[in-house]
Amino acid sequence: GFGILGSAIVALVVLAAFKSAIISDVSYVDYCWRIVLGCGAIPGIAALYFRLTIPETPRYTMDVEHDVNKATSDVANYLQKSDTTDENDGPGNHVGVPKASWSDFTSYFGKWKNGKVLLGTSMSWFALDVAFYGIGLNNGIILSAIGYAETQDADYNLKAYNSLKNMALGNIIITIMGTVPGYWVTVAFVDKWGRKPIQIMGFVVLTVLFVVMGAAFNPLKEHSIPAFIVLFTLLQVF
Numbered sequence: 001g002f003g004i005l006g007s008a009i010v011a012l013v014v015l016a017a018f019k020s021a022i023i024s025d026v027s028y029v030d031y032c033w034r035i036v037l038g039c040g041a042i043p044g045i046a047a048l049y050f051r052l053t054i055p056e057t058p059r060y061t062m063d064v065e066h067d068v069n070k071a072t073s074d075v076a077n078y079l080q081k082s083d084t085t086d087e088n089d090g091p092g093n094h095v096g097v098p099k100a101s102w103s104d105f106t107s108y109f110g111k112w113k114n115g116k117v118l119l120g121t122s123m124s125w126f127a128l129d130v131a132f133y134g135i136g137l138n139n140g141i142i143l144s145a146i147g148y149a150e151t152q153d154a155d156y157n158l159k160a161y162n163s164l165k166n167m168a169l170g171n172i173i174i175t176i177m178g179t180v181p182g183y184w185v186t187v188a189f190v191d192k193w194g195r196k197p198i199q200i201m202g203f204v205v206l207t208v209l210f211v212v213m214g215a216a217f218n219p220l221k222e223h224s225i226p227a228f229i230v231l232f233t234l235l236q237v238f
Contacts, residue, residue: 001175001183003043008171010039015165026157029164124203131210135235142232143170145221178236185237205238 014032021028055074062071109115135142148170153159190198213220213231220228 001180004179005172005175007036007040008168008175011036012165012168012172014039015161015168019161022161023155023157026160029160032164124199128203128206131206139171139174140167143167143174145225145228147225148173174233174236178233182237202238206235209235209238 011032014035015022018028018032022032056065058071058074058078061067061074109118143166148166153162186198193201209231213228213235220231
């Protein structure tokens with residue numbers, strides 16, 4: 001949630017820095033796009049650094065490196081909350097662990113009690129992604145419908161700048177109103193309500209909201225922008 005908010009703020013800051021350049025020559029928008037896209041690599045590089053420098057999990061040490069002694073030592077050190085290293089901390093017992101195969105996969109998930117979990121998880125995730133990224137990729141249309149996109153400035157360059165600024169502001173508003181609260185309500189209550197109930201609740205509410213917005217998109221856009229904004233914000237929350 002904070003990442004989505006951060007990306008909109010970065011876009012707004014970069015646009016503000018290039019305001020005079022864009023108003024004099026609209027092609028400077030291309031620099032903005034490249035900088036915003038490049039900034040997205042910074043968190044990824046930071047995450048990569050930390051991933052390469054943290055110790056491996058005992059599960060990885062045992063299943064991939066096949067080092068039983070090292071895995072046992074890592075578990076013992078963790079449980080004892082000790083920073084000391086065990087005498088077996090270096091390379092130790094390497095055992096022959098059979099690799100997983102397609103026959104293992106089919107024999108396990110071929111049983112309906114296991115297969116239905118995989119099918120339900122993957123299909124619900126797929127259905128959610130169609131909706132989630134469908135909205136994300138068409139945010140410009142949504143923002144235009146609620147008045148946060150194209151402006152009516154006479155000067156083309158000024159119009160381009162103000163339209164992009166409006167879209168960045170609109171994304172910030174949507175994220176603060178819907179996306180961030182939705183994520184953090186889940187963080188606060190997922191352990192109390194349970195993962196399955198909160199997931200089912202989200203899917204049910206989203207289904208109702210998508211049906212309503214899909215059936216009444218044009219009437220809402222033409223006659224009741226506040227209702228449109230409320231429904232769209234609720235979509236982001238759930």
